[in-house]
Amino acid sequence: MLSKRPNQRNQTVKETMIKERSDEEDGQRDNTLKNTLFLTFWSRSLDKFLAWRSASAMMYGQPLVFDMRYDSHMSRRELENAVSQLMEVEGWNRRAAEPYHLHFCNLQHNGPYMQELLKRYGEETWNRLFITTTHRQHVEVFPREQLVYLTADSPNVLRKYDHNKVYIIGAMVDRSIQSGVSLAQAKRLKLNTARLPLDEYLYWDIGAKNLTLDQMIRIMLTIKNTGKWEEALKFVPKRKHDGFHQERTHYNSNNRGTPSPEWRNQGKTVQNVYRKNSGFIAREKKTGYVRGENASPGTKIRTLLKSTLEARKSAGSKEWWKDE
Missing domain, CATH: 3.40.1280.30 (Alpha/beta knot)
Structure with a gap:
């Protein structure tokens, strides 16, 4: 009988501490609600x-x-x-x-x-x-x-x-x-x-x-x-379509001279269409230089310079650094 008293005492102290902590949290919650100008909207409401x-x-x-x-x-x-x-x-x-x-x-x-x-x-x-x-x-x-x-x-x-x-x-x-x-x-x-x-x-x-x-x-x-x-x-889902008709019409009207995005459905990119419409491909074929899609800018410049020099050499013109 005596051995149970310490356990009962510890249980009583534990329950008292839990109750005091709960009362303290309720008091803080009440103070929080009282110190605001806005009504609290509960999820159950x-x-x-x-x-x-x-x-x-x-x-x-x-x-x-x-x-x-x-x-x-x-x-x-x-x-x-x-x-x-x-x-x-x-x-x-x-x-x-x-x-x-x-x-x-x-x-x-x-x-x-x-x-x-x-x-x-x-x-x-x-x-x-x-x-x-x-x-x-x-x-x-x-x-x-x-x-x-x-x-x-x-x-x-x-x-x-x-x-x-x-x-x-x-x-x-x-x-x-x-x-x-x-x-x-x-x-x-x-x-x-x-x-x-x-x-x-x-x-x-x-x-x-x-x-x-x-x-x-x-x-x-x-x-x-x-x-x-x-x-x-x-x-x-936007992955299934390419935009609204009105947005496409507005895009085309505000970007006159630029290629229409409908070209994308025909398997052509805007960049390729732009090169074709601007005459870049014709000039590139004339000079013997066609740019690659993944070529670096330095490679493009060197290739163009080499093609120009070879064209002048075949025409019989002298290079300026050999001109005495």
Whole structure:
């Protein structure tokens, strides 16, 4: 019994020290709050505000559908990538000023999509998300005449955004570029289709015109809130295009006499075009000197001097240093 008293005494001292330290930190925190003119914005307040806005979008917002029927067209890795992008979709939409009412249609209860979503979110968090999920098709939820399937293979261009339409995006990540899959699905259901006006606003450089799901939600949120494709298409990765048409026209108008950047798509650099248009190649061939792309300035000067001297020697002229 006596052997336990020192341990009890040490435990009591330790608890007292922890309590005093906690009270001291609370006092410093209170003093910090009292000595400022600004209100403190807590993260939980932001969460409540965003949750309220998402709940409002579920009641009054414009629907945006993600079609979840493409699990059979993807590998396991592609499916995991698609779910990661869907999580970013939910985050971007939740933080938007005017979010969409997200619908996940064709989402089977025990399907691969659902299993991966529950694995990433957790069942408790998943049930708190402001997303409408259903195993039914979109044509069973919305009037067919309101639906527009967005696919890069559509011949129709979405020139003007319509707030009364319900746009559908295929929740698919396709690294093998299976063209026409979503278009065939839309035609089978006799739905209207449209594609983003990428060629109409951008000088497309390389690669397919398929965008990721998180890029699509940012484009759709921007065009919905601003109505300007120039603003919305800024979320298209710059590695895929060579700038906007207006920027290219402005560049050409302010740089008269300089070669147009369209030459780059024809496999020619601006430097080669400039040499050709300025007559440098003709003069170089006449003097017997053609500059290499990687030649140093000293090499260029020596080569040019040697060519000039050889031309004079062959013409019978004397060098000035041999002139008596």
